Amino acid sequence: MHYETIIGLEIHLELQTSSKLFCGCSTSFGQEANTNCCPVCLGLPGTLPVFNKRAIELAVTAALALNSDIQLQSRFDRKNYYYPDLPKAYQISQYEQPLAKGGYLEVEFESGLRRINLERVHLEEEAGKLIHAGDSIFGADYSLVDYNRTGIPLLEIVTAPDIRSGSEARKFLETLRSILLYSGASDCKMEEGSLRCDANISLRPVGSQGYGVKAEVKNMNSFRAVETALYYEAKRQEKILAGGGTVIQQTCHWDEAEKITIPIRSKEGSSDYRYFPEPDLLPLTLDKDFISRIAESLPEMPGKRRARMAEHYGLGESELDIFIENRPLADFFEAAAEKYDDYKNLANWVQGDFLYQLRENDKKPEEIKPELFVELLTLLEKGQINRPVAKELLAEMIQNGSSPKELVEEKGLGRIAGGEKLIPLIEQVIAENPDAVENYRQGKEKAITFLVGRVMALTKGRADPGELNKLLREKISQQ
Amino acid sequence: MKLYEKSAAELSLLLKKSEVSSVEIVQSFIDRIDRVEPQIKAFVSYTPESALVMARFIDDKRMRGEEQHPLAGIPVAVKDNICTEGIRTTCSSRILENFIPPYDAAVIESLKKAGMPLLGKTNLDEFAMGSSTENSAFHATRNPWNPDMVPGGSSGGSAAAVASAMVPLALGSDTGGSVRQPASFCGITGLRPTYGRVSRYGLIAFASSLDQIGPFSTTALDNALLLSVISGYDLRDSTSLPNSVPEFHSDLEIDCKNLRIGLIRQDPSDGFDPEVIAAVKKQAAFLGDAGAEIEEISLSMIDCGLGAYYLIAPSEASSNLGRYDGVRYGLCIEGEDIESMFSDTRGRGFGPEVKRRIIIGTYALSAGYYDAYYLQAMKVRTLIRREYEEAFKKYDLLLGATTPTPAFKLGEKVDDPLQMYLSDICNLNDALAGIPSLSVPSGIHSTGLPMGIQLSAPPLQEGTLLKIAHFLEQRNENHPKRPGIQLTEEGSA
Ligand SMILES: [Zn+2]
Numbered sequence: 001m002h003y004e005t006i007i008g009l010e011i012h013l014e015l016q017t018s019s020k021l022f023c024g025c026s027t028s029f030g031q032e033a034n035t036n037c038c039p040v041c042l043g044l045p046g047t048l049p050v051f052n053k054r055a056i057e058l059a060v061t062a063a064l065a066l067n068s069d070i071q072l073q074s075r076f077d078r079k080n081y082y083y084p085d086l087p088k089a090y091q092i093s094q095y096e097q098p099l100a101k102g103g104y105l106e107v108e109f110e111s112g113l114r115r116i117n118l119e120r121v122h123l124e125e126e127a128g129k130l131i132h133a134g135d136s137i138f139g140a141d142y143s144l145v146d147y148n149r150t151g152i153p154l155l156e157i158v159t160a161p162d163i164r165s166g167s168e169a170r171k172f173l174e175t176l177r178s179i180l181l182y183s184g185a186s187d188c189k190m191e192e193g194s195l196r197c198d199a200n201i202s203l204r205p206v207g208s209q210g211y212g213v214k215a216e217v218k219n220m221n222s223f224r225a226v227e228t229a230l231y232y233e234a235k236r237q238e239k240i241l242a243g244g245g246t247v248i249q250q251t252c253h254w255d256e257a258e259k260i261t262i263p264i265r266s267k268e269g270s271s272d273y274r275y276f277p278e279p280d281l282l283p284l285t286l287d288k289d290f291i292s293r294i295a296e297s298l299p300e301m302p303g304k305r306r307a308r309m310a311e312h313y314g315l316g317e318s319e320l321d322i323f324i325e326n327r328p329l330a331d332f333f334e335a336a337a338e339k340y341d342d343y344k345n346l347a348n349w350v351q352g353d354f355l356y357q358l359r360e361n362d363k364k365p366e367e368i369k370p371e372l373f374v375e376l377l378t379l380l381e382k383g384q385i386n387r388p389v390a391k392e393l394l395a396e397m398i399q400n401g402s403s404p405k406e407l408v409e410e411k412g413l414g415r416i417a418g419g420e421k422l423i424p425l426i427e428q429v430i431a432e433n434p435d436a437v438e439n440y441r442q443g444k445e446k447a448i449t450f451l452v453g454r455v456m457a458l459t460k461g462r463a464d465p466g467e468l469n470k471l472l473r474e475k476i477s478q479q
Numbered sequence: 480m481k482l483y484e485k486s487a488a489e490l491s492l493l494l495k496k497s498e499v500s501s502v503e504i505v506q507s508f509i510d511r512i513d514r515v516e517p518q519i520k521a522f523v524s525y526t527p528e529s530a531l532v533m534a535r536f537i538d539d540k541r542m543r544g545e546e547q548h549p550l551a552g553i554p555v556a557v558k559d560n561i562c563t564e565g566i567r568t569t570c571s572s573r574i575l576e577n578f579i580p581p582y583d584a585a586v587i588e589s590l591k592k593a594g595m596p597l598l599g600k601t602n603l604d605e606f607a608m609g610s611s612t613e614n615s616a617f618h619a620t621r622n623p624w625n626p627d628m629v630p631g632g633s634s635g636g637s638a639a640a641v642a643s644a645m646v647p648l649a650l651g652s653d654t655g656g657s658v659r660q661p662a663s664f665c666g667i668t669g670l671r672p673t674y675g676r677v678s679r680y681g682l683i684a685f686a687s688s689l690d691q692i693g694p695f696s697t698t699a700l701d702n703a704l705l706l707s708v709i710s711g712y713d714l715r716d717s718t719s720l721p722n723s724v725p726e727f728h729s730d731l732e733i734d735c736k737n738l739r740i741g742l743i744r745q746d747p748s749d750g751f752d753p754e755v756i757a758a759v760k761k762q763a764a765f766l767g768d769a770g771a772e773i774e775e776i777s778l779s780m781i782d783c784g785l786g787a788y789y790l791i792a793p794s795e796a797s798s799n800l801g802r803y804d805g806v807r808y809g810l811c812i813e814g815e816d817i818e819s820m821f822s823d824t825r826g827r828g829f830g831p832e833v834k835r836r837i838i839i840g841t842y843a844l845s846a847g848y849y850d851a852y853y854l855q856a857m858k859v860r861t862l863i864r865r866e867y868e869e870a871f872k873k874y875d876l877l878l879g880a881t882t883p884t885p886a887f888k889l890g891e892k893v894d895d896p897l898q899m900y901l902s903d904i905c906n907l908n909d910a911l912a913g914i915p916s917l918s919v920p921s922g923i924h925s926t927g928l929p930m931g932i933q934l935s936a937p938p939l940q941e942g943t944l945l946k947i948a949h950f951l952e953q954r955n956e957n958h959p960k961r962p963g964i965q966l967t968e969e970g971s972a
Pocket of ligand 1: 020023024025036037038039040041042151
């Protein structure tokens with residue numbers, strides 16, 4: 001019998017706010033343990049939560065980017081359970097009335113473009129972090145808790161069981177990540193835990209409509225791990241089913257070192273979270289204007305943008321890859337393209353020297369004025385400077401934001417062209433290098449390169465090598 | 480007359496005229512506490528030194544001629560479930576026996592800003608669960624009118640401290656009657672403000688959707704003064720009301736002629752003491768004589784409040800009390816593993832009433848029972864709220880007994896939780912509806928114990944309640960305002 005794999009994902013995303021969901025504490029990563037905490041996020045007796053408006057804006061932004069239907073009225077509930085990293089013994093989350101319902105993503109799979117539906121998108125608070133002196137909380141001599149992460153706003157995205165393989169899950173996550181990065185809602189760093197993913201996976205005979213017993217796979221710390229883990233788990237379940245056995249409902253940990261899934265608990269004893277409406281917060285009411293303002297400020301999503309940029313600028317796949325991955329760079333390109341219509345040349349410069357210099361100087365595209373960059377390319381195109389000077393100016397422009405035009409005037413970097421300026425220098429070089437001139441006359445082409453280089457040095461690089469080459473040959477042949 | 484026998488307003492006047500200093504006032508109450516407290520046991524923590532520091536500070540300010548709040552220099556006591564920075568806040572529970580909050584509750588900030596010296600933290604039923612202040616993990620508090628009787632609860636410590644003149648003013652918290660019932664048992668005035676009028680920030684939660692901090696005093700004017708200090712919008716409490724706060728004390732005169740009052744029918748067949756009912760009628764008659772229109776009414780939802788309250792409050796409590804697990808603060812019983820640490824800490828840290836309610840709440844919220852219990856109770860709560868809305872279309876306020884009987888004996892109801900719960904029967908519905916409600920003394924029972932009446936008004940109408948309380952207070956001039964305890968004390972006038 002052939003089996004079909006059914007996968008649904010639950011994605012947790014830390015929203016990129018500077019303060020926590022219900023208090024003013026900083027959300028910055030990698031701080032000394034328990035330094036970003038206050039009585040509120042520690043849940044000390046008597047403290048109360050207060051909404052962070054920015055978190056709600058970002059959650060709405062992300063949900064809109066995922067085509068999810070924002071609810072004008074949503075509500076927070078308490079999810080009650082005991083764990084040392086959960087200071088209040090409940091997590092404030094949304095259960096019955098989530099922030100957004102439904103939604104979908106268009107994903108380009110190998111089999112073609114397909115829509116993956118979403119069940120819901122909701123807001124909740126992050127828990128703290130346990131550090132065990134040993135492998136797990138049970139065997140440990142002691143465990144320490146870091147509450148810096150407690151209360152960071154989390155967005156939970158739940159997909160429909162529309163995914164059919166590990167590689168599809170990976171492709172879905174990559175698409176999701178690029179959309180969320182684009183929307184600016186999260187930095188989506190899996191290695192820092194700001195994007196996490198759990199999967200529900202089951203198998204059913206091809207052609208059947210029901211669902212098989214599912215397992216939940218957790219602890220997959222990279223996109224590659226998601227792909228590998230789900231393939232492994234699908235294989236494991238297939239072996240059981242093919243052997244006439246039954247899969248039991250359980251939660252598994254993905255062991256990255258061993259490349260196997262390890263059952264950690266069976267679902268029968270699953271917790272009863274005793275959800276009820278959070279009495280310390282009023283229901284969240286959003287007005288239509290607020291939502292439409294965010295919808296209007298939402299950037300064009302990557303899939304659409306790629307198609308448009310390909311069509312409008314005639315860019316190639318590799319250039320598009322770079323621009324779609326790096327939204328600010330694409331924004332910079334498009335801003336420059338409004339005033340400069342050699343798109344191909346522009347794209348080359350932006351993804352080449354420009355990007356290189358940004359990285360060298362630790363700058364972001366949005367810090368540079370596109371009109372200065374256009375100024376530079378125009379100077380070059382009009383022959384007022386040569387390429388080496390252009391690169392030098394680019395570096396200065398990125399470092400100090402200075403205008404290339406002004407720099408050229410200030411430093412006298414304009415190109416030296418025309419006979420009257422160059423010929424005296426050429427004559428000087430010919431006189432100083434009789435051996436090389438002789439070599440050239442005997443047909444050694446390399447000698448001309450050497451002579452061009454000497455004149456170039458005298459002009460401090462401001463002459464055009466092509467023109468120089470021509471003039472030099474003419475001058476020698478005249479002698 | 481001793482300083483400690485005077486009302487806060489009287490003391491304020493003496494301070495203003497520079498006839499006494501705040502230090503003298505505070506010292507007078509300290510001396511009183513030293514003599515009376517061993518009998519009453521109203522306090523969990525006693526802070527005379529810091530109170531004197533504040534008193535001196537206020538005296539200095541006054542000498543420099545600086546503008547001050549009318550209550551500046553007047554001491555106060557605060558229920559021990561309200562967080563005080565640097566002073567342990569126990570909720571009268573073993574589990575928080577050594578908890579010292581690193582922050583002040585919003586109301587404590589307000590008291591400090593007004594310049595009120597804090598004399599101590601008062602006893603309560605553990606986590607404010609109870610109606611007698613016998614459920615304290617430390618000791619029971621006694622009723623100043625008769626030490627064999629309970630002072631009521633859960634704010635019994637605060638009520639007894641005011642009634643026995645150990646402080647002129649105190650704060651309690653009212654979840655389902657915990658200010659009004661002890662006010663009635665102790666013969667003083669206690670107010671539960673509109674839900675959201677006073678910030679809950681720093682009030683250790685029992686049932687978040689019901690908890691509200693309220694003032695105790697011997698007069699309506701004092702109550703109004705203290706209410707003005709603690710009311711107002713607080714950014715840190717999302718349920719706090721943005722409405723502006725009137726100066727409740729500035730005008731307490733009322734013309735009864737335009738008042739329509741609904742007199743809640745309360746019957747001996749429902750367990751109401753005939754003397755209690757007679758006292759209510761007498762107060763109503765005062766108002767009627769002054770021109771108010773009085774009409775008897777029956778509230779159909781009155782009996783449903785108890786059931787709804789004892790599902791909603793324990794449900795929220797079961798969640799609010801989850802945080803006491805021994806990990807971060809308070810009692811911690813280390814164990815073999817994390818599960819045993821959690822369960823041993825909670826097992827030893829909580830008393831029987833708290834455990835009872837946690838279990839009820841946990842059950843009511845459990846999958847499969849939520850719809851039948853919690854959800855149903857929330858529906859009843861909506862109906863109660865609607866019934867009040869309807870009633871307030873017809874009446875400016877409602878009037879009835881605060882409690883069916885005067886204070887009961889210590890130990891009398893400890894083993895019968897249902898009987899204990901019934902002592903708050905008149906107070907629960909107002910709490911569920913979130914409306915303001917006040918208890919004011921209505922006379923002395925033949926047993927020598929005080930009785931009280933309860934006045935309820937539409938949201939934000941605390942002003943009306945205080946005015947009526949003020950009016951009745953003046954009609955009740957012949958009633959002793961202080962319990963007999965002052966007579967047994969040596970050397971008192
Ligand atoms: Zn915080």
